[in-house]
Amino acid sequence: MGLNPKGRNWGSLVNWDDLGKFYAGFVVAWTVILYAAVAFLIINRNLAFIKIRNLPLAIAAVSFLHVYLVKIFLAYTTNGHFLCSAEFWIMSIYLPFGIALFQANLAQLRSISDQQRDLVYTRHGSFDGPASLSAAQQVRHRWSSLSGIQKSYVYIGTGMTVQLIITAALYATTPTLQGDWSSYGDVSHAKGQALCRKSLEWIPSAFWQLAWSWLYGPCLLFRVRNIHDVHYWRLQVIYSVISGLPGTPLWLAALYSTAFKPVNRWWVPPMWLAPGIVVMQFTTIFFPIYEIIKSRLQLRQTLAILESWEDRRGIIQSSNNADSSRASSDQPSITSSQQRDLYTMAALERALASNPNPLLKFAATRDFTAENILFLIQVQRWKEAYASALRANNILSESVQSQLFQSAVNIYISRVNDKTTEFPINIESRIRQDLDTVFGPAEPTTRLIPDEDMSYYEAESWTKSPKTTSTFHMGNSAHSGASVETLTAIQVLMSFPVDKHESMFPPHPGVAPLGESRAQMRAGFDEHVFDAAHRSIKYLVLTNTWQKFVKDQQPSIDIRISD
Incomplete structure (x- = not known):
């Protein structure tokens, strides 16, 4: 059929030529x-x-963006038969709302990054009943207790509400948008449709698009400039913000400039927004899909490495003994098998035991899984405290048991219970239900509000921390004859101490208000109460965060085999 030589001419027939079919086929x-x-x-x-x-x-x-995308891709095919009033509402609501919601979703990156850092800083609020506060204080405390992303949602929601009100007011007070074109004189239907789309009432719609794309977008891009996550999230923000910048200026130029008239016959003015919308949709949906596929491939590789490592365990001792007879002072080169050892559970456990700070920093700043590392550390220290607690005739006193229980409640509140923590660990529902049964009755009932005067562990910025060398010793120290693999990596130390005798985790404020009856230990509380959750999270860390951490640090990792 070829092309309609007149293109989009606002005629009485739709453009079902080759170009019209292509546009329709693409959008479907x-x-x-x-x-x-x-x-x-x-x-x-x-x-x-x-x-x-x-x-x-x-x-x-x-979805909001897609409604508009479908409309503009069919604009050439419909040849002006789409009502001007309907297009006004779509242009003024669906497109700006879609961009606003999209920006709100992108702002999630900065919020998650800040909240993960707050996890490590362990800053808590204090519990207080709402009855002790005046109405104004309650509002202020509620607002200050909102996270950054929640405040962004409020700002964006307010802007969307204002935009909806202005759009409704313009439509109600503009006869031309309602199909009354008498102000244009005696014009044809096609001419009226064209003039309607150039009226000044469309300017607020362009303003909102410019505001979201040219003001909020670059501001967000600036705020996430120092975030280097492993989820391609910052890359998504960069692509999305940049791709959305040219659309609105080009749309306005095509709409009001005669220089674009030849182009408008085949590429209607609103279609200048289409490339940016497609990029936004692609990065939002397909970047996470790519991460899912990559994560599954990584899991398969990890399982293969673990299986290979288990097969090699039986011959390591004899191999080490043979190597020791011809050991020299020269450091051997890194072998692929030694590199694979870094991916094993033994390597992870050694890192957690000797110095978890580099892994914790990576989890908090790049993988956004700090809650898992903190849970592993806290449970391990709690179990050490349980094992070393004073006993009389091998029985814990009631006061010691009570202290251990309250410490366990602290872990439950700060890491497990999704009602009291923003980042609950991701464990199986059966395991979570078991922990809820033991610790649920001890959950605080009062509301958590920020307390600016509350003392907490002051931590300096990671970016100001000095670089140092952290060493993880691989091997079984119980066998003096076995070789010890030493992994040396240049890392940035975390701000808080690793000495297990220091108070790394201040008591969560949820533990303080426990009453005598609610603080009583339930059946099932013993030193093994966290074992199932600990195993689950450790396996999750091994197959996800630890693998990314090792790959990220490979250039700075050095392995030495010593007698």
Whole structure:
């Protein structure tokens, strides 16, 4: 059929030529691909790195943008038969709302990064009943207790509400948007449709698009400039913000400049927004999918390494004895088998026992899984305290048991219970239910509010911490004849001490208000109460965070075999 030589001419017939078919085919194919990908994400929504992205908000943003995308791709095909009033509402609501929701979703990156750092700083609020505060104080405390992303949601929601009110007012007071074109004189239907789309009432819509794309977007880009996550989230922000910048200026230029008239016949003015929208949708949906696929491949590789390592355990001793007879003062080169040893559970356990700070910093600043590392450290120290507690006739006194129980409640409140922590560890529902049964009755009932005067562990910025060398010793120290592999990595030390005798984790304020009856130990509380959760999280860390950490530090890792 070829092309309609007149292109989009606002005529009485639709443009079902080759270009019109291409536009229609593209939007249908993209819709199928996009929402098949959305369905895939929904199926995998329980993955930790998908949860932190706020999937419902991401899908809402993509859907709002997609409604507008469908409309503009069919603008050439419909040839002006789409009502001007309907296009006004879509242009003024769906597109700006979609961009606003999209920016809110991107702001999640900065919020997650800040909250992960707060986990490590262990700054807590204090518990206080709302009855002790005046109405104004309650509002102030509620606002100050909101996270950065929650405040962003309030700002963005307010802007969207104002925009909706202005759009409704413009539509109600503008006859031309309602189909009354008498102000244009005696014009044809096609001419009226064209003039309607150039009226000044469209300017607020352009303003909102410019505000979200040219003001909020670059501001967000500046705020996340120092975040270097492993989830491709910062890269998504960069691509999305930059791709959204040219659309609105080009749309306005095509709409009001006669120089664009030849182009407008085949590429209608609103379509200048389409490339940016497609990039936003692609990065929002397909970047997480790529991470899911990569994570699964990494898991397979990890399991293969662990299986290979288990097979090699039986011959390591004899190999080490043979090597010791011809050992020299020269350091041997790194072998692939030695590198594979870094990925094993033994390597992870040694790192957690000797110096967990580099791993904890990586988890908090790049993988956003600090809660898992903190849980492993806290449980291990709690178990050490339980094992070394004073006993009379091998029986713990009631006071010691009470202290251990309150320490365990602290771990439960700060790491497990999703009602009292922003980042609960990702464990199986059965394990969580068991912990809820033991510690749930001891959960505080009062509300947590920030307390600016409360003393807490002051930590200096990681960016100001000196670089040092952290050493992880690999091997079984019980066998003096066995070789010891020493992993040396240049790391940035964390701000808090590693000495297990120091108070690394201040008591959570949720422990303080426990009453006598609510603080009583439940059946099932013993030194093994966290074992199932500990194993689950340690395996999760081994197959995810630890693998990324080792790969990230490979250039600075040196392995030495010593007698």
